[in-house]
Amino acid sequence: MSELTPNLQNERVLSGGEVRFDLHKESEHVMPLNEGQALAAARLAAEKSQQTIEKAPTDSEIIAIHGLYVLQVRRHTAVATQADFDLAAGV
Amino acid sequence: MSILKKVFGLITGDSTAASFSMPKNRPLKKLTERELLQLESEIGAKLFGEVPEGHRREFFCLDEKTWIWYEEWKDAAGKRHTATTRYEVHQKGILKVQEGARYSFIEGEELKNLRLATTMYYEQVMRGVYGFDPKTGQKLHANHS
Numbered sequence: 001m002s003e004l005t006p007n008l009q010n011e012r013v014l015s016g017g018e019v020r021f022d023l024h025k026e027s028e029h030v031m032p033l034n035e036g037q038a039l040a041a042a043r044l045a046a047e048k049s050q051q052t053i054e055k056a057p058t059d060s061e062i063i064a065i066h067g068l069y070v071l072q073v074r075r076h077t078a079v080a081t082q083a084d085f086d087l088a089a090g091v
Numbered sequence: 092m093s094i095l096k097k098v099f100g101l102i103t104g105d106s107t108a109a110s111f112s113m114p115k116n117r118p119l120k121k122l123t124e125r126e127l128l129q130l131e132s133e134i135g136a137k138l139f140g141e142v143p144e145g146h147r148r149e150f151f152c153l154d155e156k157t158w159i160w161y162e163e164w165k166d167a168a169g170k171r172h173t174a175t176t177r178y179e180v181h182q183k184g185i186l187k188v189q190e191g192a193r194y195s196f197i198e199g200e201e202l203k204n205l206r207l208a209t210t211m212y213y214e215q216v217m218r219g220v221y222g223f224d225p226k227t228g229q230k231l232h233a234n235h236s
Binding site for chain 2 (some may be wrong): 064067069
């Protein structure tokens with residue numbers, strides 16, 4: 001005859017010597033999900049991940065960022081150029 | 092003087108700027124900002140394939156919020172025509188500004204085409220003028236100059 005035996009690792013000794021099953025630890029046990037629960041869990045996970053994925057940039061944003069990049073590199077290069085001229089001229 | 096030259100002149104203070112051409116084996120470090128803009132413009136002009144005979148085309152990034160498209164051609168009677176279109180980056184989108192006070196936010200195929208053009212411009216200018224890999228931002232090792 002099989003009996004449910006307490007998992008001693010999940011028992012806590014309370015004051016007065018009373019022993020109580022630790023529900024917190026028990027809740028950490030992985031329980032198999034039925035199909036409905038699995039679907040619900042998958043849906044929830046998908047929703048959570050969707051919230052963290054950044055939206056793709058729009059055409060306007062791509063155009064803006066290309067202009068910004070080009071300008072930054074152009075100005076950076078030109079500043080370096082001016083510095084070279086200054087150096088050569090002994091400024 | 093063409094409108095493009097005027098634009099260059101306004102930007103650079105040099106009315107002869109439009110005649111600038113890319114020297115072979117140029118030392119990049121010796122180019123000024125206005126010269127870099129002109130080199131970019133040379134690449135921009137070639138982004139859209141063959142320019143029809145008698146036409147002149149320019150496309151360049153004027154500043155971080157403005158792209159310029161310039162077209163110049165002669166009609167059958169030999170009369171010269173020019174068209175300058177300015178694309179401005181605004182919060183609401185890309186505003187197309189043409190002569191005759193015509194303004195409109197572009198959308199659909201036109202917006203997609205402009206996006207493709209600026210992407211090509213960015214990629215080719217980064218490689219061809221500045222010697223950077225546009226994807227990684229790393230300096231190219233090859234003899235790009």
